[in-house]
Amino acid sequence: MSMLANRNRMVAGTVGLVGIFLLALTLAAAALLWTTRQTALADSEEQEVRFVSGAVAALNRSLLGVDVLLASMDSLLGLSGLVQEWIDEDNASRLIRGVTEQSLIVRYVALVDPNGRVVASSHASGSGLQVNLPDGFLSETMSQPVSTLTISAPVVSFASSERVLYLARYIKMADASKMLAVAQVEIPVLTSIVIQGVDISGLEVTLERADGQLLASVPNQERLLGTRLPPFTGIHQGATQATRMATRLTGAPGIVVTRPVLYQDMLISASIPEAAALDEWRTQRDFIISVSLVFTAMILAAAGFAIWYMQRLQHARLGIAHSKNTLDQALESMVSGFVLLNAEHQLVSWNQRFLEFYPWLASCVQPLLPFEAVLNASAMDQFPQLDEEQRRQWIQRHMTQLLNAQGTHEQALPSGKAIQITVRRTPEGGRVIVYQDVTVLREAMVEIEKLAFYDALTHLPNRRLLMDRLEHATASNARSGRYGALLFLDLDHFKVLNDSLGHDIGDLLLQQVAQRLKTCMRAEDTVARLGGDEFVVMLEDLSSRSVEAAAMARHIGEKILEALNQPYQLAAHKYHSTPSVGVTLFGATALSSADLLKQADIAMYEVKAHGRNDLCFFDPQMQATINARAQLERDLHAALKNNEFELYYQPQYTLQGQVVGAEVLIRWHHPERGMVSPIEFISVAEESELIMHIGQWVLRTACEQLAAWRTQPAASALQLSVNLSARQLQQREIVAQVLSILEETGAPTHLLKLELTESTVLVNVDESIAKMGQLKAQGVHFSVDDFGTGHSSLAYLTQLPLDQLKIDQSFVRNIGLKPTDGVIVQTIIGMARNLGLEVIAEGVETQLQQEFLAEHGCTLYQGYLFCKPVPLTAFTTLLAQTQQPDAITQ
Ligand SMILES: Nc1nc2c(ncn2[C@@H]2O[C@@H]3COP(=O)(O)O[C@H]4[C@@H](O)[C@H](n5cnc6c(=O)[nH]c(N)nc65)O[C@@H]4COP(=O)(O)O[C@H]3[C@H]2O)c(=O)[nH]1
Structure with missing residues (x-):
């Protein structure tokens, strides 16, 4: 549950983080767009301001030139000392032509009387030139209290059929009458002066009067010439800064810079439509947007991947947690003890069962505890008598056993438990140790062995075990060249006892006989009960000389005879029993166990035949030797x-x-x-x-x-x-x-x-x-x-x-x-x-x-x-x- 909440938290966190990233990216992109846009507009404004300054300067220079030209007519023609009639029209035209030719912008200059008649002109026809001054222009100019340069509305020139502007000023004659000096300037010439070869995309330039009358424009707007453009509102005509407003010609939203010209409340205005000003910026904008989109896509993809990865991770973690849980449950439900060591032989995992086997470790085990420390705790608890060096050796021995052991070995605990320990190496170099309680199994095996190999009444080895040991003994004696002996015992008159006093009493005798036989033997000898009242004693490794071996066998045989001849107390009955003992040697000849047993049996019957309670060898010669030796000893x-x-x-x-x-x-x-x-x-x-x-x-x-x-x-x-x-x-x-x-x-x-x-x-x-x-x-x-x-x-x-x-x-x-x-x-x-x-x-x-x-x-x-x-x-x-x-x- 908490893992799920955790996962949701992580996903929400990732989404939030992505949101913040995207917001930041959007803001950054917007800021960048805004900045670049403003920069683009500012650049255009700056360009416009620069352009207008240049245009005004150029126009001023040109108009000043025309003004000077017109004003110079007085001195050129000496008009202030003349009256109209004195004027030599031809000469005056020639003089005018001469100065006009020096001007770059003026097409024609004419001297016009108050009635509008051309008195002299720079045209080849002289006074024959026709000048169609706009209505009122003549009187307006003439009526000025002081002669200043006036500029007409655009009109079509009779002489050139071009759109032209007339620039005029009056000149006072000697008789106080006035003559008008008029210069004809073709609008395209004027606009080319204003433009100065500058090429600004979308640029609209207008030469207007203060009331908005359009005198000239670039691009040329034929139909608007002479008309009034919407007046500037809220703009100080002399302002040099750009203003955001509709452009003068197309009326599109744009940047407008306007400047007055020196003459007759004329002004030049330059407009750039925003669309044109932002032309380049649009490319940048597209690029920024594209990059932002790419980044957005990348962030979203990364976030998507992160969420997917987290989900997978979470899934895997859930899987691992589930597996660990299952494993823990499995380990705890194991009947075996379990320990997992890492490659450094430190404790990684163990189960409760392990601690049940080794309860003294309960207080010391902890993750990453070196296994040596575990052994040390065991040694301290189980063998407190060991000194430090002995304990060190004990630990070393067990560590070596652990490290080298592959497979199983068994350990007997002081509690009496038998623990089977299985050690397996893990691929990482660690160890998996499994402790299995095999006490019951061992006890069962002992019991099974007892049942299979031991006589239930006397607990002596039975025929099967005897035959097995005899096989080994004969084989080993054949190799070593030493002799052993087999003594076959039968209790005399046992049947009589059984029949008269019952089997229980007979069993008591057999048990006591078994007990006495054991006391006569060395630890390495075997006393077995074949069944009934038959016992067999096997003596191994007596001597390399047969006579000596026979003598030793006889000694033991006599010891047995003496021991079994002692009176027995069988419940309430005092009883005297005697055995008959047949002996055969083994070692020299490779006889089978069964044959050897038969030989001893035959020898035993020999004793029975000769009166019982005695000992006899199977080999008559041996018997004779033994008899002789016995005699010699006596x-x-x-x-x-x-x-x-x-x-x-x-x-x-x-x-x-x-x-x-x-x-x-x-x-x-x-x-x-x-x-x-x-x-x-x-x-x-x-x-x-x-x-x-x-x-x-x-x-x-x-x-x-x-x-x-x-x-x-x-x-x-x-x-x-x-x-x-x-x-x-x-x-x-x-x-x-x-x-x-x-x-x-x-x-x-x-x-x-x-x-x-x-x-x-x-x-x-x-x-x-x-x-x-x-x-x-x-x-x-x-x-x-x-x-x-x-x-x-x-x-x-x-x-x-x-x-x-x-x-x-x-x-x-x-x-x-x-x-x-x-x-x-x-x-x-x-x-x-x-x-x-x-x-x-x-x-x-x-x-x-x-x-x-x-x-x-x-x-x-x-x-x-x-x-x-x-x-x-x-x-x-x-x-x-x-x-x-x-x-x-x-
Ligand atoms: N523990 C114990 N063992 C005893 C005692 N008396 C004898 N023996 C053992 O019996 C072996 C034989 O003694 P032997 O018949 O007197 O035989 C003697 C002797 O009679 C015999 N002998 C001496 N000179 C000659 C010789 O020139 N030729 C031959 N063929 N035999 C010789 O050689 C044997 C030399 O004696 P050993 O090598 O010692 O060998 C002795 C010794 O091992 C005793 O009192 N105590």
Whole structure:
């Protein structure tokens, strides 16, 4: 409504403005017309005044000449001394002719007696000339008291048949009689004198008497000559200014200038009809009017265009306002939040829904607010704990995400809402951001996923999800070459429970079993319920060695057996349940998920067939291995308890054959199997807590021996190298443990050398370095076993607090056989020397090997060439026979 009023106001304003313009233009044009008209009239007046002045002057001069000519007759003819009869007419005519010929305007001059008879004349006929003076002219002239020039009315000359004027004055004779000297002037001659060659358009010139009698005129008006023109009214005859009145001849409205002539109340009048005076002005007038009309047309056209344009503009504005209104309504009725940013990433538009999602922004949003400020407000409200730098980074991260994002991403709000944010770039470089509440959708999806992939009773993954994960796991294990395991569980006699106590109780058992199974697993493992009382556990990424993977699977299986064997409280019923567990490994062979599940299922039935509540592997060989390992573990536990271990000592020699120490190597006297090699049982022990106990036993025994040797001069300087397994070093309390054993046994710290393998150190380098550093600070020595075989520890070599490098026997064995190994041996020796470390070669079996090592700078040796690992008694005997070096000092 107001827009319409506004438009009308604008149109009215434009019309008014145009009216003013047109009025101004009209006034200006009129003023211009008036001015130019007045100027044209003034110009004509001026012209007329100039002309009349010239004409009067010329006529006066001519009349004066005639007057002088006539007056000169007296002296020429000596008339004042004569009487008429004395006049020699011929002589007088000749004399008159002589002076008349000198005049330019006078045609004839005659001497006329009071009776009108020509006495003498300038004409060839002399006194024979006929002069037809108008009636009364003669007597009128003669009767003048003083002789003055009189001018007759126009008459036709007998002599020339032309219209002429007679100019006369009387001359007194000696006898007081009077003679009339008359000059005949042809009117055309007179008018040509008056006109003086001037050519003024429309000019009317009259020579008149004061009473209006017309004597001559230009243009010649034959019929008016001698008649009386309307007298001048209200005009002073002597006035020199122009007067607006009817022209003298045609009576048209015009400009009249009149001036008296010197003689006999004659005057000259010049008239220009206004029409002629404004001739040129009319052209100007037409031009001014044309220009004004053109301007008027242009103004009207411009106004028309302006109104049209305003209407269009208004229309467009109305359209835009309407569109904006519609858009605003649309935005406000959107279920999504909406934000529009300009190219400078400032807020241009947003809707209420956006503020409902982010209520803390309600007080800060305003047009052209930089979006960074919006993020800042969010960060301040939502993450008040962030310091300024963290907040800056948070804002930066979100800005980058906003600027680079095309498409959708999701945001979880503290309120629990899930907001899907869609960012689109506008053609101007701005952004349209749409915020959609997808909380319900997400919850529904979670629910759908749950229904699709999870078991409703236990909330464990169902068969579908298990198979999906199994597919992934088998594919990934096939790539990495590592093994995983699938454990198929079935609850023994579940049907009996269900039938006797009902399904609800059965369901309670299943739920509790699910709960217990989860507690036995790592986070990355999967426990699934296939249905009924069948559960499957999938263990991924166990080991790259199948035996080890099987052992780990067995461990977990046994854990499950133990957990599920605990009594259950099912509502009011106490219940004891047992499971049967079938295991199969996956990773080596590319079996399908279904086949793997079948294998585990078969293994599980194997358990059922053999009395239930047990675990069985699908592969009989694997089962046998696992059984053996299980047996070995059990035996190792017993061995520790029954003191079945013994330490052997393998001496370490200098080049000169002196024994500087020994490596202690564990031996197990199995009650049934006899001596068991550490190669067989150390790796098994390392997979469980057993290695801690065995390692501790070895360390304590070695330290006790060192302490015992303190008082024996032959052995008091010997160092003992003790192998420390990876798991031992990873123990948090290893440093305290070693130090307390040293203290308890009283062994000299500096005689204890701990042998580590490269891989042992590299498990957790920084922590290993720290632990080694602490022990080193107390005097304990370190040697790296198997140097050069494992991972490249070169990068850490300088950081490790080492005393000795041990060249692995695999290189020593190949000396003389494999040139590259010879080179490696040389390199290790060189490196050890550079780092100021001792270097010892193990597994030296031949003279050739020893010579090669000696030649390249190796100073210590261990191997069958010198001595095999031997029991303490044999070692003590050996010591007695061998020369010892000086004691090793700290
Ligand atoms: N062919 C040949 N072999 C030689 C020669 N000289 C020594 N050996 C053998 O090489 C092994 C050297 O020990 P290792 O590399 O630490 O390798 C050891 C070590 O890793 C581990 N082990 C032995 N005792 C312990 C122990 O007390 N604690 C820990 N953690 N591991 C031990 O068992 C591995 C095997 O020990 P052993 O059977 O005693 O085997 C010993 C030793 O008998 C030689 O000239 N030729």
